[in-house]
Amino acid sequence: MTATGDRGFILILSAPSGAGKSTLARVLCQRVEGVITSVSTTTRQPRGGEVEGEAYFFVRDEAFRERVAVGEFLEWAEVYGNCYGTSRSFVEEALAQGKVVLLDIDWQGARQVRGNMPEGDVIGVAILPPSQETLLTRLRARGQDAPEVIARRMAQAGAEVSHWGEYDYIVVNDDLERAGAELLAIVTAERLRRERARQRIVRILATFGFCI
Numbered sequence: 661m662t663a664t665g666d667r668g669f670i671l672i673l674s675a676p677s678g679a680g681k682s683t684l685a686r687v688l689c690q691r692v693e694g695v696i697t698s699v700s701t702t703t704r705q706p707r708g709g710e711v712e713g714e715a716y717f718f719v720r721d722e723a724f725r726e727r728v729a730v731g732e733f734l735e736w737a738e739v740y741g742n743c744y745g746t747s748r749s750f751v752e753e754a755l756a757q758g759k760v761v762l763l764d765i766d767w768q769g770a771r772q773v774r775g776n777m778p779e780g781d782v783i784g785v786a787i788l789p790p791s792q793e794t795l796l797t798r799l800r801a802r803g804q805d806a807p808e809v810i811a812r813r814m815a816q817a818g819a820e821v822s823h824w825g826e827y828d829y830i831v832v833n834d835d836l837e838r839a840g841a842e843l844l845a846i847v848t849a850e851r852l853r854r855e856r857a858r859q860r861i862v863r864i865l866a867t868f869g870f871c872i
């Protein structure tokens with residue numbers, strides 16, 4: 661449990677590849693106490709510099725399918741030809757400890773999480789690039805993917821941004837500092853919601869002699 665004793669919540673961040681989502685997630689974890697990232701499992705090959713257990717848990721197709729079969733994933737989806745999944749037990753434990761759990765997942769996964777968790781547990785943020793052109797420039801500049809992979813990611817970017825209406829908040833990442841500050845504001849406001857403040861309220865009202 662955290663100092664407040666209240667349950668945490670899931671903060672879904674969805675964006676097309678190259679919109680700056682991973683950087684924003686890192687900024688949030690560094691600047692705000694009690695925010696943690698769930699490390700997904702994937703069948704994709706590691707990119708240069710990606711560390712097992714930090715970026716992802718990398719597994720083969722068969723191992724992934726076995727985990728799906730035993731219900732290990734809170735959600736999973738095929739994205740850009742590879743499978744990605746979120747550990748159910750990790751998320752449940754973190755929520756019980758009062759953490760804000762960041763899920764860097766696509767729109768298909770976001771839908772499943774909304775369907776599998778109580779409504780108050782899930783806040784969705786769509787991070788959008790300022791334009792399609794900016795996205796292409798960023799994907800090329802990061803130099804991590806082959807041209808055909810970039811072409812596939814660009815083709816799917818349209819699908820990702822078209823689901824903006826399913827999210828609670830929209831953050832346009834044209835300036836990293838500002839987008840980071842906006843995400844921080846979202847987390848702060850969500851933490852202050854009345855429904856998440858029960859334990860704090862109980863303690864304060866008890867000092868006034870109220871029992872709720």
Ligand code: 5GP
Nearest residue numbers: 677700736737739744745746764765766769
């Ligand atoms: P990348 O291969 O660039 O790291 O990620 C590709 C896409 O997969 C991103 O849109 C990312 O949000 C999504 N993704 C990463 N982990 C998960 C996951 O556990 N579940 C789902 N549904 N999508 C994920």
